[in-house]
Amino acid sequence: MTETAPIFRLLDVEKVYQIDRGGWSRLRRNPPRRLAALDGIRLMVRAGDSIALVGESGSGKSTLLRVLLGLTETSDGRALYRGDDIAVLTDEKRRSFQRDVAMIYQDARASLNPRLKALDLIGEPIRQHALCPEPELRDRVAALLARVGMPADTADRYPGQLSGGQVRRVAIARALASEPKVIVADEAVSGLDVSTQAQLLNLLRGLQHEMGLTLLFITHDLAVASYLCRRIAVMYLGRIVETGPTKEVLRHPLHPYTRALLTASPRFFEPIAETLPGEIPSPIDLPPGCRFAGRCRRQIDRSRTVASTSRRSPRRAPVAKSLASTR
Amino acid sequence: MAVRDLSLPDRDALRLPRLLADQLRSRPFFVIAAMVSLTFLFAAVFAPWVAPYAPDFQDSNALMAPPSAAHWCGTDSFGQDLLSRVIYGTRYVFLIGFSSVAIGAVGGLAIGLAAGLTRGAVEWGLMRFVDAILALPSLIMAIAFISILGPGVDKVIYAVGFAMIGPFARTVRADVLQVRAQAFVEAAGLMGVDRLRIIWRHILPNVIFPLAVQATIRIAEAILVSSALSFLGLGVVPPAPDWGLMISEGRAFISIVPWISGVPGAALALLLIALSIVGDGVREQFDPKMRTNR
Numbered sequence: 340m341t342e343t344a345p346i347f348r349l350l351d352v353e354k355v356y357q358i359d360r361g362g363w364s365r366l367r368r369n370p371p372r373r374l375a376a377l378d379g380i381r382l383m384v385r386a387g388d389s390i391a392l393v394g395e396s397g398s399g400k401s402t403l404l405r406v407l408l409g410l411t412e413t414s415d416g417r418a419l420y421r422g423d424d425i426a427v428l429t430d431e432k433r434r435s436f437q438r439d440v441a442m443i444y445q446d447a448r449a450s451l452n453p454r455l456k457a458l459d460l461i462g463e464p465i466r467q468h469a470l471c472p473e474p475e476l477r478d479r480v481a482a483l484l485a486r487v488g489m490p491a492d493t494a495d496r497y498p499g500q501l502s503g504g505q506v507r508r509v510a511i512a513r514a515l516a517s518e519p520k521v522i523v524a525d526e527a528v529s530g531l532d533v534s535t536q537a538q539l540l541n542l543l544r545g546l547q548h549e550m551g552l553t554l555l556f557i558t559h560d561l562a563v564a565s566y567l568c569r570r571i572a573v574m575y576l577g578r579i580v581e582t583g584p585t586k587e588v589l590r591h592p593l594h595p596y597t598r599a600l601l602t603a604s605p606r607f608f609e610p611i612a613e614t615l616p617g618e619i620p621s622p623i624d625l626p627p628g629c630r631f632a633g634r635c636r637r638q639i640d641r642s643r644t645v646a647s648t649s650r651r652s653p654r655r656a657p658v659a660k661s662l663a664s665t666r
Numbered sequence: 667m668a669v670r671d672l673s674l675p676d677r678d679a680l681r682l683p684r685l686l687a688d689q690l691r692s693r694p695f696f697v698i699a700a701m702v703s704l705t706f707l708f709a710a711v712f713a714p715w716v717a718p719y720a721p722d723f724q725d726s727n728a729l730m731a732p733p734s735a736a737h738w739c740g741t742d743s744f745g746q747d748l749l750s751r752v753i754y755g756t757r758y759v760f761l762i763g764f765s766s767v768a769i770g771a772v773g774g775l776a777i778g779l780a781a782g783l784t785r786g787a788v789e790w791g792l793m794r795f796v797d798a799i800l801a802l803p804s805l806i807m808a809i810a811f812i813s814i815l816g817p818g819v820d821k822v823i824y825a826v827g828f829a830m831i832g833p834f835a836r837t838v839r840a841d842v843l844q845v846r847a848q849a850f851v852e853a854a855g856l857m858g859v860d861r862l863r864i865i866w867r868h869i870l871p872n873v874i875f876p877l878a879v880q881a882t883i884r885i886a887e888a889i890l891v892s893s894a895l896s897f898l899g900l901g902v903v904p905p906a907p908d909w910g911l912m913i914s915e916g917r918a919f920i921s922i923v924p925w926i927s928g929v930p931g932a933a934l935a936l937l938l939i940a941l942s943i944v945g946d947g948v949r950e951q952f953d954p955k956m957r958t959n960r
Contacts, residue, residue, distance in 0.1 A: 408856060437858030446849060449850065450850050450852075451850055451853075452854075452868050452872070463859065464857045467859050468858070
């Protein structure tokens with residue numbers, strides 16, 4: 340049964356921040372402005388899945404992760420972990436959640452206490468969950484370090500003595516330390532040099548195959564997404580505008596935003612075909628209608644007024660908005 | 667922020683003479699000030715061996731004698747050797763300075779931690795208490811305290827220490843709020859590390875170091891306040907060789923025999939300046955924002 344039960348399920352999750360403008364506007368009783376960071380997210384993560392979340396900065400990817408980890412409460416909708424609401428897990432379930440779900444932060448250096456050695460940093464989840472007796476801790480940490488391609492003597496170094504790439508790898512080693520079943524990663528390999536990146540991607544892919552690790556990967560890099568993740572979810576302004584098998588979405592994008600993302604990424608020996616015009620709009624007080632309208636090349640009047648919702652295309656998973664069908 | 671060079675020059679620099687030479691070249695004032703402070707500390711610890719006379723020995727042949735071979739810094743109105751009294755006085759100075767800062771730092775750490783980790787009524791109450799301490803200058807506060815507790819070395823320590831809780835608590839709370847917002851604290855929470863352990867392993871060590879730096883800077887202030895108390899006759903009781911007391915005793919004769927007040931006054935000024943420079947140097951060394959290479 341556990342084989343098929345989804346690990347994470349997001350049911351129409353919304354996260355709205357009320358922006359208090361303070362001062363005069365409060366006196367004038369203006370209604371507070373609303374910032375919808377997440378707006379009706381539906382997502383299902385099954386065991387063994389690997390999902391890439393892509394989208395520009397500000398599209399709500401990080402907020403989505405925080406909701407999944409129980410760090411941010413939803414304003415509406417429910418976020419479930421193995422069928423239980425993440426916000427109100429029982430102690431026992433919370434403990435297994437803490438052990439089974441590991442997070443790799445975007446800013447690896449900030450996620451490691453600068454006053455602890457790598458041994459204690461990586462050893463922390465091991466000690467916490469009592470995964471091995473204290474005398475074996477060092478060997479265990481060394482094995483984890485070896486896995487991410489670091490020498491064993493790294494264990495005695497402080498994060499301040501490691502380079503950016505090394506700190507990343509220590510962070511990944513720590514995430515693996517609790518033998519998690521799910522890894523949630525926020526830009527875990529971006530900014531590393533190509534060989535390191537390849538090594539870590541191979542490591543993650545290997546774990547995925549061997550241990551059935553479930554991956555949830557935020558990335559800007561569509562190539563990383565296609566290598567590591569079987570499924571992809573394209574986010575734009577707090578909505579998942581398109582999901583589907585990575586291959587198919589990248590080959591035949593249905594949503595114009597996905598297409599724009601694809602054409603905007605550089606390729607060998609080719610000029611960048613079309614850049615995505617403009618900036619992501621502010622998510623505060625969005626006008627009704629399609630969110631992508633302002634930047635869409637295939638903009639037609641209808642989509643300005645028809646609210647975009649996910650629509651199931653005959654071929655695959657939901658695609659937001661009307662345009663997909665009127666191509 | 668690049669990778670630190672993994673070869674050895676770093677370790678070589680740890681050898682003491684070279685370290686000293688390097689420091690002397692790059693920060694001469696710091697080294698001189700540290701040496702002056704250490705000299706005072708040495709005098710305090712080994713006073714009976716260093717001082718030429720006992721602090722209360724009265725040489726009736728040399729009342730208010732000017733500096734001479736027998737009494738290097740002269741004598742006071744009782745014929746007591748000023749140099750010896752200043753040397754014994756350093757014991758009071760450091761005892762009061764260290765102890766009161768310790769009280770202030772521990773109290774400030776407890777209150778600052780509690781206020782930084784809680785929300786709502788507890789935090790509000792603690793911070794208003796801190797505000798109340800901060801509202802009065804430490805000297806006034808200490809005077810109020812002494813007038814309740816009565817004079818005596820231990821009372822001076824309590825009074826000055828209590829007055830120091832305010833500023834310590836404020837800085838600790840600010841540091842706690844800053845550290846608590848860091849990703850590694852959140853990460854520890856995600857891994858299921860329990861709250862007390864997070865405080866002990868992740869928050870406390872990142873708060874203790876700035877606190878220690880703060881403490882070295884505040885020692886000078888504690889010494890100044892305690893000397894002022896003795897000078898006003900509120901602190902250490904008279905026969906004791908306390909600097910503030912000595913300055914006050916010499917006040918009546920200042921125009922005819924200036925050295926009675928002058929010698930302890932100069933010692934106090936010298937020590938305070940030295941300690942301030944040392945404190946600044948320590949802060950530069952440990953404050954990551956001011957640190958240039960590392």
